[in-house]
Amino acid sequence: xxxxxxxxxxxxxxxxxxxxxxxxxxxxxxxxxxxxxxxxxxxxxxxxxxxxxxxxxxxxxxxxxxxxxxxxxxxxxxxxxxxxxxxxxxxxxxxxxxxxxxxxxxxxxxxxxxxxxxxxxxxxxxxxxxxxxxxxxxxxxxxxxxxxxxxxxxxxxxxxxxxxxxxxxxxxxxxxxxxxxxxxxxxxxxxxxxxxxxxxxxxxxxxxxxxxxxxxxxxxxxxxxxxxxxxxxxxxxxxxxxxxxxxxxxxxxxxxxxxxxxxxxxxxxxxxxxxxxxxxxxxxxxxxxxxxxxxxxxxxxxxxxxxxxxxxxxxxxxxxxxxxxxxxxxxxxxxxxxxxxxxxxxxxxxxxxxxxxxxxxxxxxxxxxxxxxxxxxxxxxxxxxxxxxxxxxxxxxxxxxxxxxxxxxxxxxxxxxxxxxxxxxxxxxxxxxxxxxxx
Amino acid sequence: xxxxxxxxxxxxxxxxxxxxxxxxxxxxxxxxxxxxxxxxxxxxxxxxxxxxxxxxxxxxxxxxxxxxxxxxxxxxxxxxxxxxxxxxxxxxxxxxxxxxxxxxxxxxxxxxxxxxxxxxxxxxxxxxxxxxxxxxxxxxxxxxxxxxxxxxxxxxxxxxxxxxxxxxxxxxxxxxxxxxxxxxxxxxxxxxxxxxxxxxxxxxxxxxxxxxxxxxxxxxxxxxxxxxxxxxxxxxxxxxxxxxxxxxxxxxxxxxxxxxxxxxxxxxxxxxxxxxxxxxxxxxxxxxxxxxxxxxxxxxxxxxxxxxxxxxxxxxxxxxxxxxxxxxxxxxxxxxxxxxxxxxxxxxxxxxxxxxxxxxxxxxxxxxxxxxxxxxxxxxxxxxxxxxxxxxxxxxxxxxxxxxxxxxxxxxxxxxxxxxxxxxxxxxxxxxxxxxxxx
Numbered sequence: 001x002x003x004x005x006x007x008x009x010x011x012x013x014x015x016x017x018x019x020x021x022x023x024x025x026x027x028x029x030x031x032x033x034x035x036x037x038x039x040x041x042x043x044x045x046x047x048x049x050x051x052x053x054x055x056x057x058x059x060x061x062x063x064x065x066x067x068x069x070x071x072x073x074x075x076x077x078x079x080x081x082x083x084x085x086x087x088x089x090x091x092x093x094x095x096x097x098x099x100x101x102x103x104x105x106x107x108x109x110x111x112x113x114x115x116x117x118x119x120x121x122x123x124x125x126x127x128x129x130x131x132x133x134x135x136x137x138x139x140x141x142x143x144x145x146x147x148x149x150x151x152x153x154x155x156x157x158x159x160x161x162x163x164x165x166x167x168x169x170x171x172x173x174x175x176x177x178x179x180x181x182x183x184x185x186x187x188x189x190x191x192x193x194x195x196x197x198x199x200x201x202x203x204x205x206x207x208x209x210x211x212x213x214x215x216x217x218x219x220x221x222x223x224x225x226x227x228x229x230x231x232x233x234x235x236x237x238x239x240x241x242x243x244x245x246x247x248x249x250x251x252x253x254x255x256x257x258x259x260x261x262x263x264x265x266x267x268x269x270x271x272x273x274x275x276x277x278x279x280x281x282x283x284x285x286x287x288x289x290x291x292x293x294x295x296x297x298x299x300x301x302x303x304x305x306x307x308x309x310x311x312x313x314x315x316x317x318x319x320x321x322x323x324x325x326x327x328x329x330x331x332x333x334x335x336x337x338x339x340x341x342x343x344x345x346x347x348x349x350x351x352x353x354x355x356x357x358x359x360x361x362x363x364x365x366x367x368x369x370x371x372x373x374x375x376x377x378x379x380x381x382x383x384x385x386x387x388x389x390x391x392x393x394x395x396x397x398x399x400x401x402x403x404x405x406x407x408x409x410x411x412x413x414x415x416x417x418x419x420x421x422x423x424x425x426x427x428x429x430x431x432x433x434x435x436x437x438x439x
Numbered sequence: 440x441x442x443x444x445x446x447x448x449x450x451x452x453x454x455x456x457x458x459x460x461x462x463x464x465x466x467x468x469x470x471x472x473x474x475x476x477x478x479x480x481x482x483x484x485x486x487x488x489x490x491x492x493x494x495x496x497x498x499x500x501x502x503x504x505x506x507x508x509x510x511x512x513x514x515x516x517x518x519x520x521x522x523x524x525x526x527x528x529x530x531x532x533x534x535x536x537x538x539x540x541x542x543x544x545x546x547x548x549x550x551x552x553x554x555x556x557x558x559x560x561x562x563x564x565x566x567x568x569x570x571x572x573x574x575x576x577x578x579x580x581x582x583x584x585x586x587x588x589x590x591x592x593x594x595x596x597x598x599x600x601x602x603x604x605x606x607x608x609x610x611x612x613x614x615x616x617x618x619x620x621x622x623x624x625x626x627x628x629x630x631x632x633x634x635x636x637x638x639x640x641x642x643x644x645x646x647x648x649x650x651x652x653x654x655x656x657x658x659x660x661x662x663x664x665x666x667x668x669x670x671x672x673x674x675x676x677x678x679x680x681x682x683x684x685x686x687x688x689x690x691x692x693x694x695x696x697x698x699x700x701x702x703x704x705x706x707x708x709x710x711x712x713x714x715x716x717x718x719x720x721x722x723x724x725x726x727x728x729x730x731x732x733x734x735x736x737x738x739x740x741x742x743x744x745x746x747x748x749x750x751x752x753x754x755x756x757x758x759x760x761x762x763x764x765x766x767x768x769x770x771x772x773x774x775x776x777x778x779x780x781x782x783x784x785x786x787x788x789x790x791x792x793x794x795x796x797x798x799x800x801x802x803x804x805x806x807x808x809x810x811x812x813x814x815x816x817x818x819x820x821x822x823x824x825x826x827x828x829x830x831x832x833x834x835x836x837x838x839x840x841x842x843x844x845x846x847x848x849x850x851x852x853x854x855x856x857x858x859x860x861x862x863x864x865x866x867x868x869x870x871x872x873x874x875x876x877x878x
Contacts, residue, residue, distance in 0.1 A: 041803040070774030070783055071767050101767055103800040135764020136801040236750040238765075239772040311675040311750075311865075312873055319874030325574020326677070328510050328540055333678040335509030344509055361542040362575040364480040390825030392867075426750075428831075428870050434751055435758030435866070 007401045014173065014398035021176040022161040025185050025210035027250025029054050030163040031155035033147040037140040039097065050144060051093040051166040052116065052151045053206055055250055058087035058126050063218035065226055067243035073098050074105030075129040078113070079244060082128050088248060089126035091206060092116045092151075094144065095169050095191070099131040100241040102138040115145045119152045132191055132204050132242050133169060160208065164189040167204055170433055172279050172397045177271040179264035184211035184253030186261075188268045192235070192276030205230065205245040205272060212251040213261055221262050222247050229269035232301060233422045235280030236430070237309040245269075277422045278381070278399050282392070282430025285317050285379050288404040292418040294411045299342075300419035306334035307407065308423025317405055318425035320380065322372030324349070324356045324364070327407065346412025351375060353406065379405045384428060392432040446840045453612065453837035460615040461600040464624050464649035466689025468493050469602040470594035472586040476579040478536065489583060490532040490605040491555065491590045492645055494689055497526035497565050502657040504665055506682035512537050513544030514568040517552070518683060521567050527687060528565035530645060531555045531590075533583065534608050534630070538570040539680040541577040554584045558591045571630055571643050571681050572608060599647065603628040606643055609872055611718050611836045616710040618703035623650035623692030625700075627707045631674070631715030644669065644684040644711060651690040652700055660701050661686050668708035671740055672861045674719035675869070676748040684708075716861045717820070717838050721831070721869025724756050724818050727843040731857040733850045738781075739858035745773035746846065747862025756844055757864035759819065761811030763788070763795050763803070766846065785851025790814060792845065818844045823867060831871040 008014040024030065031052040039046055064083060066076045082088060092112060099105045113127035120127075131139070154162075164174035170193040178187045191204040213221075226245055247265075255261050278286050289307045294300035307313065310330035316323035327349060335342040349357035352375030356363055382396045404422070447453040463469065470491040478485055503522060505515045521527060531551060538544045552566035559566075570578070593601075603613035609632040617626045630643040652660075665684055686704075694700050717725050728746045733739035746752065749769035755762035766788060774781040788796035791814030795802055821835045843861070 041801075041805070042808055043805050068775035069768065069771035070781065071771035098764075100764060101796065101800050105800075134762070135768055136796075136803055137764075238749055238751045238768060239775065241764075241768050241771055310677055311869075312677045315870055315873030318870065321874065323573070325537070325539060325576075325680075329508065329574055329677060329680050332508035332510035332680055336507035336678065342509065357540065357575075361540050361544075362480075364575055366480070366482050369481055386826065386829030388825075425874075426870060427874070428867055430750075431754055431757065431865060431867050431870055434754030435760065435864075 008398050011398045018174060018176050019161065021178045022159045022164065023185070023187070024157050024160050025187055025208050025250060026252040027056050027210050028208050029056070029155040029157045030160055031151045031153070032162045032166040033151035033154065035143055035147045037143045039137050039140070041137050046096055048094055048096040048140070049166045050147050050151045051163050052090060052155060053163055053208070054090040054120060054155055055248065058089035058122060059249055059251060060087050061213060061215045061218055061249040061251055062088045062247060063215070063222040064244060064246040065223055067240055069239050069241045071101055071241050073100035073131060073242045074109045075099055075131045076242060076244060077106055078109055078129055082125065085125050087126055088128055089122040090116060090120055091128045091130055091246065093130040093167050093204065094139070095167060096133040097131060097137045097139055098133045098135050098242045099139050100135040102136060104138065108139045108141045111141050112139070112144050115148055119148055128246060130204055130244055135241055160187050160189055167191040169193060170281055172394060175272060175275040175279065177268045177275065179268050181211055181260045181264050182253070182256060184209060184255065186211070186264050186268050188272050190272045190276050192279060193281045204242065207245065207247040207265070207268060210250045210252040211255040211261055212253060213249050213255050213258065217258060218247055218249065221265055225266045225269045229266065229273040232420065233273045233277050234305060234308050235277060235283065235424050274422060277424055280424045281433045282394070282427040283424040284381050284384060284427050284429065285376065285425040286404045287317060287407060287423040287425065289407045289409065289421045289423065290418070291409045291411065293413050293415070294417045294419070295413050295415040297417045297419050300417050301421060303331065303334050303409065304419055304421030306330055307409070308421045311426055314424070314426035317376060318427045320373055320376040322351060322369060322376060324351060324362065328357060331409065343413070344411070348410040348412065350408035351406070376405060379403045391436045392428040394429050447837050450837045457613060457615050458600065460617045461598045461603065462624070462626070463596050463599050464626055464647050464689060465691040466495050466649050467647050468495070468594040468596045469599055470590045470592070471601045471605040472590035472593065474582055474586045476582045478576050478579070480576050485535055487533055487535040487579065488605045489586050489590045490602050491529060491594060492602055492647070493529040493559060493594055494687065497528040497561060498688055498690060499526050500652060500654045500657055500688040500690055501527045501686060502654070502661040503683060503685040504662055506679055508678050508680045510540055510680050512539035512570060512681045513548045514538060514570045515681060515683060516545055517548055517568055521564065524564050526565055527567055528561040529555060529559055530567045530569055530685060532569040532606050532643065533578070534606060535572040536570060536576045536578055537572045537574050537681045538578050539574040541575060543577065547578045547580045550580050551578070551583050554587050558587055567685060569643055569683055574680055599626050599628055606630040608632060609720055611833060614711060614714040614718065616707045616714065618707050620650055620699045620703050621692070621695060623648060623694065625650070625703050625707050627711050629711045629715050631718060632720045643681065646684065646686040646704070646707060649689045649691040650694040650700055651692060652688050652694050652697065656697060657686055657688065660704055664705045664708045667858070668705065668712040671859065672712050672716050673744060673747050674716060674722065674863050713861055716863055719863045720872045721833070721866040722863040723820050723823060723866050723868065724815070724864040725843045726756060726846060726862040726864065728846045728848065728860045728862065729857070730848045730850065732852050732854070733856045733858070734852050734854040736856045736858050739856050740860060742770065742773050742848065743858055743860030745769055746848070747860045750865055753863070753865035756815060757866045759812055759815040761790060761808060761815060763790060763801065767796060770848065782852070783850070787849040787851065789847035790845070815844060818842045830875045831867040833868050
């Protein structure tokens with residue numbers, strides 16, 4: 001899917017590449033404000049960043065898809081209602097607290113929207129709220145209102161980078177992708193890292209374009225682009241309560257080729273989705289599961305998801321161990337959980353292009369084993385080292401390369417449908433990120 | 440479920456308790472043989488243990504349930520056919536290689552059965568083969584045939600412990616449970632540890648009884664007992680290709696109360712299932728998810744499974760972190776994956792008996808937070824310590840207590856159905872077990 005080579009020798013070269021990606025489409029500005037506060041639910045100091053993404057004028061041309069989790073956050077509840085409104089003018093994002101199932105969460109988010117609207121000269125219903133972070137805690141509304149003027153004061157065009165850097169939580173680096181269509185562009189930023197198996201959208205993704213594409217077209221294209229991209233990834237099988245992908249057009253540049261726009265949108269979504277996995281919490285290997293010759297795309301993607309989420313396979317990949325029996329176990333587990341029987345008699349499996357299974361049996365020998373180990377090693381993003389303080393921390397803050405562990409599943413079905421799913425290994429760094437920060 | 444208090448101060452007291460559990464029902468003998476070999480697929484030395492569980496006379500009264508994984512091992516394929524036979528006389532078990540999807544796997548297992556039958560004086564079709572270990576590798580048949588006479592030579596009655604110790608792979612300690620019914624008993628042993636989310640049975644479980652219960656009753660009771668026990672646990676959501684629960688009666692003791700036998704069977708299955716989770720790979724906390732007031736038992740168990748398998752919740756528990764937002768996320772993820780809408784409007788959540796969520800919102804404050812941390816700490820089986828060599832190894836080889844992290848989900852549905860699922864946390868020790876043994 002990737003439209004750009006992503007092989008970086010160091011942080012500086014990655015940052016230079018990011019800077020080149022970051023030119024804001026015309027008609028947009030971004031601003032940021034950081035502050036300290038104490039969450040009411042615990043008595044530990046915390047930091048929050050407010051991010052504003054503002055249009056110069058309200059636009060009728062916007063689209064969004066949200067999480068299908070049955071407990072959506074207050075910003076998602078409000079965001080769904082904003083879709084019915086005539087126009088949108090800004091997005092106000094906070095990290096640290098996701099405002100999910102907190103008492104009075106919707107009213108709290110609306111207070112922040114109202115104050116942002118007042119400062120920007122828009123209507124409250126033209127502001128889309130967006131939050132990520134701890135589930136269950138309440139927003140520090142008073143502190144957020146006090147921080148808003150600084151965010152508004154810092155609004156500037158030119159680069160989306162301040163917003164890309166401000167929306168993160170456990171991400172190791174900002175994620176920005178762009179595509180140009182004629183004189184206009186689409187620029188997207190993403191916040192990912194953990195609780196990533198989106199169901200209709202991923203954590204927080206903002207896609208900004210100056211190309212004039214009408215609302216009805218944007219709303220047709222966005223779910224179409226999200227399906228094979230954000231809905232085909234999983235870091236840890238957990239579906240966030242805050243997943244949001246929003247697409248806003250400033251309409252500054254005429255769009256003469258809707259097909260080209262649609263392809264560019266798919267490309268930016270695919271690139272950002274891969275970025276989200278590659279910078280997933282503790283990820284050392286990205287795993288691409290390509291299912292081909294399946295009865296239909298939906299079942300191909302479901303099988304790919306089960307394989308990409310199988311913990312023992314993920315651990316084996318983390319250890320550069322071609323324990324391919326765990327791959328067959330995962331396929332067999334998926335099949336036995338399906339209402340309809342799956343025909344697996346013609347299944348062929350490959351790892352790194354090497355055939356390991358066909359006609360119901362494995363094809364393994366020491367030479368092939370060595371080849372498979374080599375494939376896994378080549379896809380490792382960094383070496384894991386036992387830490388002195390017991391907390392495993394990734395030693396990189398840039399993507400060293402774009403190679404994946406390539407798992408191929410050919411079901412040999414005449415239907416000929418296919419799907420690719422991006423997953424990740426299960427590492428000490430993931431456990432440290434999600435368990436070791438307190439004891 | 441547990442019929443016995445399981446609070447051990449040290450390995451010695453646990454071993455003494457195990458010894459008292461281990462009296463073999465009359466009519467059974469067990470024998471063991473260990474040997475070195477080199478798997479054909481890799482060139483690394485390995486060790487295998489052969490275990491024989493032999494009846495003194497063939498019995499018609501036996502039952503078994505097997506994995507539903509779509510790629511069952513050769514022993515499972517053979518075992519299903521044995522169910523149609525008139526009698527069974529012995530089980531031959533090997534660890535290290537599970538004989539799944541290896542070329543010629545069924546013929547290899549039958550060769551081992553035939554030699555065991557010859558040595559024991561039974562028919563080959565009266566021998567049930569059983570294997571656990573690496574998937575995809577082929578059995579070292581010649582070495583196994585050479586080791587069989589020693590196993591036969593060591594056959595002895597009295598204690599099941601030699602078999603309980605011989606069938607393990609990554610288990611930290613043997614698992615034995617018993618129940619008495621009148622003058623007879625049921626004794627069960629289990630091999631568990633990893634790839635544990637049984638679908639119809641768990642890894643390898645052998646239930647031996649001297650109570651004379653007819654085959655048709657055994658075959659009715661076993662699936663009934665397996666449902667709320669082995670099918671309601673998950674260490675890592677991965678369904679093994681070898682799961683087997685076999686139940687054999689020597690018929691030596693008349694059974695005057697089938698109902699009492701059935702209850703005793705359920706009790707032994709429940710105890711062994713909890714043992715399998717408590718000694719799961721890397722498990723530091725056992726998590727019990729109790730779903731009550733659900734529309735039906737099946738949906739209650741499915742919800743419990745999703746919660747028990749949510750990686751971020753499992754990591755939080757590992758870190759004694761009451762990150763209860765991740766619990767709501769998991770419930771919401773489950774609901775959005777169901778074909779039928781779930782009514783969650785009356786849902787109440789408790790952790791360690793403390794209400795944390797009701798009427799759609801969390802109830803959190805610093806005092807409650809401290810109470811929840813205390814509950815998690817009390818359920819920890821051992822403290823994790825950063826290792827010098829980078830490989831996390833559990834510092835215990837006995838179950839220190841039988842406490843669980845108690846998660847309560849009250850759906851408030853008039854149906855009033857309930858189910859309990861046992862799961863485990865996700866720890867550095869699990870990752871080490873499954874990734875760090877090679878690099």
